[in-house]
Amino acid sequence: MSENYNHKVVEKKWQQIWDDDNAFAATQDYTKPKYYALVEFPYPSGQGLHVGHPRPYTALDIVARKRRMQGYNVLYPMGWDAFGLPTENYAIKNKIHPKEVTKNNVARFKEQLHSLGYSFDWDREVNTTDPEYYKWTQWIFLKLFKAGLAYKKEMPINWCTSCKVGLANEEVVNGVCERCGSQVVRKVKSEWMLKITDYADKLIEGLDGVDYIERVKVSQKNWIGRSYGAEVDFSVKDKDDKLRIYTTRCDTLFGVTYMVVSPEHPILDKYKDEIKNWNEIVAYREEAGKKSDFERAELAKEKTGVQIDGLSAINPVNNKEIPIWVSDYVLMSYGTGAIMAVPAHDERDWEFAKKFNLPLIQVVAKDGEEVDIDSAAFTDVATGVLINSDFINGLEVKDAKEKMIKFLEEKGIGCAKTNYKLRDWVFSRQRYWGEPIPIVECEKCGFVPIDESELPLMLPEVDSYMPTDNGESPLAAMTDWVNTTCPCCGGPAKRETDTMPQWAGSSWYFLRYTDPHNTEALASKEALKYWLPVDWYNGGMEHTTLHLLYSRFWHRFLFDQDVVPTKEPYQKRTSHGMILGENGEKMSKSRGNVVNPDDIVRDYGADTLRTYEMFIGAFDLSASWSENGVKGCRRFLERVWKLQDIVTDEKGFSKDFETKMHQTIKKVSLDFESLKFNTAIAALMTIINDFYKKNSVTEDEFKTFLILLNPVAPHITEELWALKGYEGKVYQCTWPEYDEAKTVESTVEIAVQINGKTKVTIAIGKEDPKDDVIAKAKEALGSKLSGNVVKEIYVPGRIVNIVMK
């Protein structure tokens, strides 16, 4: 009889052996077929590993281990996204240098990951806070700057009152800080910006060539928010001036009954002396200015606005005079900050017009029939036909748009225009623990990049990391660091004191893994050419419009700069669901439902944790933790362990088991590829139950089983392999192939139905002719078969259905 399964001894032993063997290092042999599997590197927080981390890590560990056994040179790396606020806050609170905090946290994380038996190539570990790493983050920034894609701009930013830091639009969720949940207010600051908007089209088009789950593609497209329309100039009456608007419905120009400008629109100040109700306008503007964009949207239920008394506009297509209003439903940050209002065919305009009693003119009719526009705006583009619109009358919306644009362009009063919801990326953070921005400001030369040879621009030691209320980075107090000379003219200059956001280091880390110790370049051309693109990248849905979009932007830029060989960084993107607490709620300290993976590894073992997290349910859906479920997986591994007692010396698969073995190999192989780990494990559970039923396992059946289970539970399978004295180690084995022909049973049990309802089952030969099967079925049905047979259906190897009246 075998000894008991002692996971503590077994797991420690094999982790040591893999380390000693350097078993999972990617090789430099660029002639072998490669496979690059990637999971998002973690932020090494003080809390240590969360039970949610192992889900994606195990999933791709399974893929990586399987690919190695299939002969690929596999790169499955891990690193640390270690800059960031929590570390800095912890450092401030406990008066330890963030560097130290990071070091300790990384050590803890690494130990935890190690205890889970992942096949990461630790020789390629990267850390975004390492100067040898952020040297290249800064280098990329300089490239962006030199390409004109990084610029500094005075602008209202999202300011988190608690973190005391500016946030990117993507980091503001429901009007509060994505990280700490505190209120976000507007604050005008001079900020570094990255022109991600220049890449909007490329980021949309790049999605066509990659294999991302659909919802990621959809979200990114929506976030970029491209729309095709036209810009049209309306002249201001009695002024030599124009008011430019953006519209996606230039076909409705004849239906314009008024215009609306945003409260921040410059035309207001320009003509303030002629605006009779200036006081009223100023009051409205102040009221609107107090609200954040979010609040404006929140309070959108009721439209507000003020008519400008003293200014009016002329509709360029029919020269009609129309009033101009000010309202905060028009945003300065989108389009031109001014709109033409067509209340008959736009819901917002309709609402506004109803409230302020403005006229409606119907210019689009449903299939040519006028509709009732007093009860609702008519916005259906598909069935719309133009009316009351002069030269575009009778045209469908699509054609009317085209003709109108042509007209506008000929007359020089408008042109086709594409717009985006995407804003440029606010890249400055008023914090210490981030990459210094390698720019100096010279009184004479303006913003000047420091020389590449000066990189890395090291983060200096400071006395206090405390963020300041005045919105300046703690670095600003370091006068001897701040004051420098201009690389251009040699005169006095000041260093930029803001640092980069956390998203900087994570926007290119996957490139560094390909060649992490390179001191000449971010990675060698050969390494990049061989390893890129990442074949499979798994990460959280929450990064869809942040990290994933940012890194695609940087990568595409680096492609344009001829630094990287592919347009897109990731060939395939999948996403995992969250692991919730036992009560179905999100795990959190305050809810008291947090599970610590260390406890599970200690009590049940890493293999059990890995198996459980893969068995818990569909990979892309969230799943609730269940301690009983963990026990069930441990029980399964116990049964695997005891299998060694019934293994024989017999080679090959036993005759009656051949089909089952091939079916299982097929099922497991395919399921691992399509993230269906739960059904793969179920198949392994099923076959082990069958092993016990026949009460013996041949050597080859056992070996095959161990190899199939190995990616999920690597330690126990290696140990059993060694205990049996089989040659080599499991991770060095070749992944078993299945023979399609042998997955098919020669005799099958099929259902016999009458009118679609199963009555009996019969065993038939797979190749039996229809007549024989029907005859057999009728015989089995016996007396149940009474009445007129209308139709006899036989789907080979599947089902018999007798249709009766």
Add this chain to the structure above:
RNA sequence: GCGGAUGUGGCGGAAUGGCAGACGCAUCAGACUCAAAAUCUGACGGUGGCAACAUCGUGUGGGUUCAAGUCCCACCAUCCGCACCA
């Protein structure tokens, strides 16, 4: 409001249009044990029946089909994004 996803036993979840509920958990019964735990064996959607069996059953209502959890139409509920984007 727009977009996306989900809806199947007591629970987590399986099902290329072809025997709904694989696999696991929980529960119950039996074996082993002085006893318990562990382990092993068996039962396990509802209703009726001692039973063979019958009948209903995959969010709701229609439809297509010999056959629908699966396909089509219309709804409902929950979750997640986005949200005055002209």
